[in-house]
Amino acid sequence: MISDIAIAVAILLLMAAAAGDIATRRVSNRLSILLAIDGLLLQAVAGVGVATFIAAIVVFMVAACCWRAGLMGGGDVKLLAAAALLVPPRMVPGLVVCIAFAGGILGLLYLGLRVLVGTPSIRRPQRLPGRLLRIEQYRISRGFSLPYASAIAAGAAFVLLEG
Secondary structure, eight states: OHHHHHHHHHHHHHHHHHHHHHHHSOOOHHHHHHHHHHHHHHHHHHTOOTHHHHHHHHHHHHHHHHHHTTSSOHHHHHHHHHHHTTSOGGGHHHHHHHHHHHHHHHHHHHHHHHHHOOOOOSSOOSSHHHHHHHHHHHHHHHTOOOOHHHHHHHHHHHHHHHO
16 A cells, blocks of 8 residues: 555656656756655565665666766756666666666657757747747757656656556
């Protein structure tokens, strides 16, 4: 029961991080912290010990190297490490593979959309959804960074729901 609630909370936090990243290209530190706390709760209920921390630290260190090389954003690094706390250590490699797969799909989607999407019109929409779509259209047409938190959210949610 507690683990089901914790998984539902984790998925909601991941969705919030993905939505924020799409809208602003930033991942809230608060969401990453809450996700890490939720992951620690999940692991405490499962009785997993220190190995969870070690796996999350390894994920953080590898992702931090990617950030240093300019391949990931700092918020994505923290979110990915927090997501690693959601699963037992033996499932972390599968989690990373699922996230990478989701990231590949996201990258292909943006490449395809870049060909299809033209530059946004000069007229600015009045409502928030229209403004967000216009901003994303601009980002896609200019080849800006991907909202990788959405790939992290998709991959982690898949592993959580399948596990």
